[in-house]
Amino acid sequence: MLRVKNLTSGYDRSQILFDISFEVGPGEVVCLMGRNGMGKTTTVRALMGLLPAWDGAVEFEGRRLTGLSAARVARQGxxxxxxxxxxxxxxxxxxxxxxxxxxxxxxxxxxxxxxxxxxxxxxxxxxxxxxxxxxxxxxxxxxxxxxxxxxxRLLILDEATEGLAPVIRDQIWACIGRLRQLGQSIVVIDKHIQRLLEVADRFFVVEKGRTVWSGAPSRVRAEEAVVKAYLSV
Structure with missing residues (x-):
């Protein structure tokens, strides 16, 4: 459904993304993880046409998104x-x-x-x-x-539970789980590994503008210390 390959982007002359690659299949929940300032939100902005892609490819359902305005990207679904x-x-x-x-x-x-x-x-x-x-x-x-x-067709949640009270977080996680049951494809940016393991099909870790680790929930559980090291300050 969504294919991001070797995406680079940034602000004015400041390059933030150097090599972002990940995919989302139909009905999948995919998580982007990483410390603050590693390029996750910049990735979202580049996907949505809010920032220009300097290089690389972004394709959605076989259509190239790079170069489209934000309005046209939204119309693609x-x-x-x-x-x-x-x-x-x-x-x-x-x-x-x-x-x-x-x-x-x-x-x-x-x-x-x-x-x-x-x-x-x-x-x-x-x-x-x-x-x-x-x-x-x-x-x-x-x-x-x-x-x-x-x-x-694809829902992107940037910092879905950041700064929310635990009881509200629970409602948001329940919502994501419900949407997954309905077959909604989702990209979620969050840091709560244990809750993400309940809903996500694949994980990608972003560090300094690069995709540096990826895996299914089973690999996250097997290498949890490695994943947490990427997320720690």
Whole structure:
């Protein structure tokens, strides 16, 4: 589904990505891991067309994404939950969901506002509240629901549980597990190895702008000390 090969990118003259390679198959949950500042968010921005790819290839369902604008990348079926949530603060919960609603591929069971409320009942209770009045956890749920309303073929979650209370984290992990059961392809950036082992099919570790380690959950368990060493400060 998604194939990233030898991707390089950066900001102005500062190169951040030197050799990023990973793949996501249909229905897979793939995790990108690494310490802060290693290039994970830059990778996401390059995938989504928010940064230019300097070299390498990004293909989605056989179509080349490199060189496309962010809007055109999104239309190909990629949905992003960005780091920092970035909900529309001057819109209500309901309006945040409706403003991005699209079913460009004609999914038989598309994501609707009611389905999002079923996934996150707390949002239904706050549907008339402005987004800037929500808690951080509620905003994260809204950001995920908003991305789902575009009916993405691939959902990208950047720092899905960063800074959230444990009880909210549990709800986000339950959501990811539910989406996996529904066959949603997902790229998730997170550091919580034990929770990721419950939902992820493959892991890729990023260090200094390069993919330096990859493996299935069985390899993560067998080499957990190695993986934790990559994540430690």
């Amino acid at each position: 990629l949905g992003l939950v960005p780091e920092g949530r970035q909900v529309f603060s001057n819109l209500t919960v309901h309006e945040n969901l409706l403003v991005v609603a699209a079913n460009r591929r004609g999914e038989a069971q598309p994501w609707t506002v009611d389905r999002v409320y079923e996934l996150f009942p707390g949002l239904h209770e706050r549907n008339g509240s402005y987004a800037n009045l929500l808690s951080g956890g509620e905003q994260q749920m809204l950001a995920i629901g908003r991305a789902l309303m575009t009916n993405p």
